[in-house]
Structures are given as structure tokens and as C-alpha cells.
Amino acid sequence: MRGFQPVSEPHRQHPxxxxxxxxxxxxxxAGYDFVTPVDLTVLPGELVRVATDVKAYMQPGEVLQIYVRSSAGLRGLMLANTVGIVDADYYGNPDNDGNIVLALxxxxxxxxEAHAGDRIAQGVFMPYLLADGDDGFSSGEVRSGGYGHTGR
Structure with missing residues (x-):
């Protein structure tokens, strides 16, 4: 029904x-801990993107919300978009196979500083609701790309 898988080999950023x-x-x-696959250092004021090489699958009407872990937040780390939203149709997209990228x-x-295997973020699966009159496809757009696809 919902869970995690490694992205396919051609889409791995850290093979x-x-x-x-x-x-x-x-x-x-409530949260599923995401780890950094590689050692990383994020300098004060810096933005670093790290691909987790993990994708999430879920049911229609669900979303995966990603937050920075409290321990990392206390040290000044945050997600650049504050809360990551992973939609069900991000899974398996042709651009990156749904590779979840953390913009830190x-x-x-x-x-x-974090070392490979350190927990840095957490994801929570949540149901969501649609507004009255929304058939779920109000824009008519079907996902055909990856990270930031609908926000060009």
C-alpha cells in the first residue's frame, strides 16, 4: 500500500x-528516518542538494511529507522548501524514477556535518482531502517529469 524502494540503477546518484x-x-x-547516503557538509548560508536514492510509493489520496529531523534543526539545518511534498505520481517518473532529493x-x-548513514530527515505519510468540485485533475496535467516538474 505504501513504502519505500531504491531507485533504479540508471537513476542512482550515489551508485x-x-x-x-x-x-x-x-x-x-510517525516519521520514517531518511539518512544521507554520503558524507556531507553544509556551510552556514549554503544550500546543498542530496539525492537519497530512495523512492516512495503510496495510494491515491496520500502524500509523503518530509521534514528535517529535530536534532538537525536544532543545529540550524532546514529544508529549503521547509516541508517536502512527495506526491504519489512522483514515483517512477521518467526523469529520475522518483528519487527523493533533500534540499538542505x-x-x-x-x-x-553528517556522515553517510546519519539520519537527517523524516517522512510522514498522510492522507489529503480535495476541495468541493475538484475532480483531482483540475489542471489536466499528468506528471511527465521529476523534481520540481510542475513548478517550472
Whole structure:
């Protein structure tokens, strides 16, 4: 019904890294922890994009919301778009196979460092509602691309 898979080999951004699928840290955790596949440093004021090499599948009427983990946020790290929204039709798109990319910005005064395998973000599957009169295809557009496809 919903879950995570590695992206296909041609769309991997870090082919030498082991893909770690997101998982919950405790029985009652709402969020699935995303790890960085590579070592990274985000300097103060800098924006760094890191592909997770993970894609998410879900049912129609669901969305995956991605947040920075609290521990990283306390050190000044945030997602550049504050909350990542992964739609169901992002999965398997032809541009990147649905590779979830985290755009990280450091608002702190010190460099933010993370090592491969460190938990840096968390994703929460949520249902969503449509407004009255919305048949779900109000724009008529069907996803044909990847990251930022509908926001050109």
C-alpha cells in the first residue's frame, strides 16, 4: 500500500553507496528516518542538494511529507522548501524514477556535518482531502517529469 524502494540503477546518484530505506526509530514514531547516503557538509548560508536514492510509493489520496529531523534543526539545518511534498505520481517518473532529493540549507553559524548513514530527515505519510468540485485533475496535467516538474 505504501513504502519505500531504491531507485533504479540508471537513476542512482550515489551508485557506490548502500541504499538505506527509511524506517521508524521507535514503535510509536510517525516519521520514517531518511539518512544521507554520503558524507556531507553544509556551510552556514549554503544550500546543498542530496539525492537519497530512495523512492516512495503510496495510494491515491496520500502524500509523503518530509521534514528535517529535530536534532538537525536544532543545529540550524532546514529544508529549503521547509516541508517536502512527495506526491504519489512522483514515483517512477521518467526523469529520475522518483528519487527523493533533500534540499538542505544551513541557517546556523557553524558548518553542519553528517556522515553517510546519519539520519537527517523524516517522512510522514498522510492522507489529503480535495476541495468541493475538484475532480483531482483540475489542471489536466499528468506528471511527465521529476523534481520540481510542475513548478517550472
Amino acid at each position: 557506490a553507496a548502500e541504499v538505506q530505506l527509511p524506517r521508524r526509530g521507535t514503535r510509536h514514531s 540549507r544551513n541557517l546556523g553559524a557553524e558548518p553542519f
